[in-house]
Amino acid sequence: MIHEILPVGPLQCNCSIIGDETTREAMVIDPGDEIEDILALVRKHSLQVKQIVITHAHIDHVGGAMKLRAATGASILLNQNDYALLKMLALQAAWIGVPDPGNVEIDRSISTGETVSAGSYTAQVLHTPGHTEGSICLYFELEKKLIAGDTLFAGSIGRTDLPGGNTQKIMRSLHATVLALPDDTVVIPGHGELTTISEERESNPFLMKR
Numbered sequence: 613m614i615h616e617i618l619p620v621g622p623l624q625c626n627c628s629i630i631g632d633e634t635t636r637e638a639m640v641i642d643p644g645d646e647i648e649d650i651l652a653l654v655r656k657h658s659l660q661v662k663q664i665v666i667t668h669a670h671i672d673h674v675g676g677a678m679k680l681r682a683a684t685g686a687s688i689l690l691n692q693n694d695y696a697l698l699k700m701l702a703l704q705a706a707w708i709g710v711p712d713p714g715n716v717e718i719d720r721s722i723s724t725g726e727t728v729s730a731g732s733y734t735a736q737v738l739h740t741p742g743h744t745e746g747s748i749c750l751y752f753e754l755e756k757k758l759i760a761g762d763t764l765f766a767g768s769i770g771r772t773d774l775p776g777g778n779t780q781k782i783m784r785s786l787h788a789t790v791l792a793l794p795d796d797t798v799v800i801p802g803h804g805e806l807t808t809i810s811e812e813r814e815s816n817p818f819l820m821k822r
C-alpha cells in the first residue's frame with residue numbers, strides 16, 4: 613500500500629493519499645487545501661485518483677475537493693448527513709479566515725455497510741456521528757488502519773461545540789464503533805500525531821470509564 617499523509621492548510625488537516633502499487637489506482641481522503649502538493653505526490657507515485665473521500669464537511673477537510681476533482685476527474689464522496697454543513701462553507705471560511713472555496717458538489721453519499729477502494733485496498737465506511745452528523749471513519753481491516761477524521765485524536769476527541777456537534781453521539785460512536793476495533797489498529801486522526809486503538813483505550817482521558 614502506498615500511503616502518504618500530508619498536513620494541509622492553516623489547520624493542518626491530515627490528508628491521506630492511498631494507492632495500489634500494482635494498479636496505480638488511488639483515493640485521496642480530506643483534501644482540505646494545498647492541492648498542488650497533493651497532486652505532486654500523486655504524480656510522484658504515478659497514481660490515478662479515482663475517489664475523493666471526505667470524512668466530514670468542515671472546510672479544513674473539504675475545501676480543496678473541487679480543485680482536486682477538476683484536476684483528476686475523481687468523484688467526491690461524503691455522508692449525506694453533512695450536506696447541510698456543506699452549504700455553510702462560506703460561513704466556515706469566514707470563521708477561520710480563509711477564502712471561500714465556492715460550492716462543493718458531492719457525487720455520492722457513503723455510509724456504514726459500504727466500502728471504498730483504491731485498487732486492491734478496501735476500507736469499510738463507518739458512520740460515526742458526533743463531531744458532525746455525517747462524520748465517517750474509514751477502516752482498512754487487512755492493513756489495520758483507521759482514518760478517523762475528527763472523531764478521535766491522540767489523547768483527545770473531536771469537539772462537539774460547532775454546528776452539528778453532539779457530545780452524546782460522539783461518545784456513543786467512540787465506544788460502540790471506534791473502540792470496538794482491534795487494539796493494534798493504527799489510527800490516523802484528522803489532525804496531529806498517529807496513535808493506536810490500544811493506546812487511546814488505555815490513556816485517552818476522554819475515553820476513561822468512570
Ligand SMILES: [Zn+2]
Nearest residue numbers: 668670743762
Ligand atoms: Zn472537523
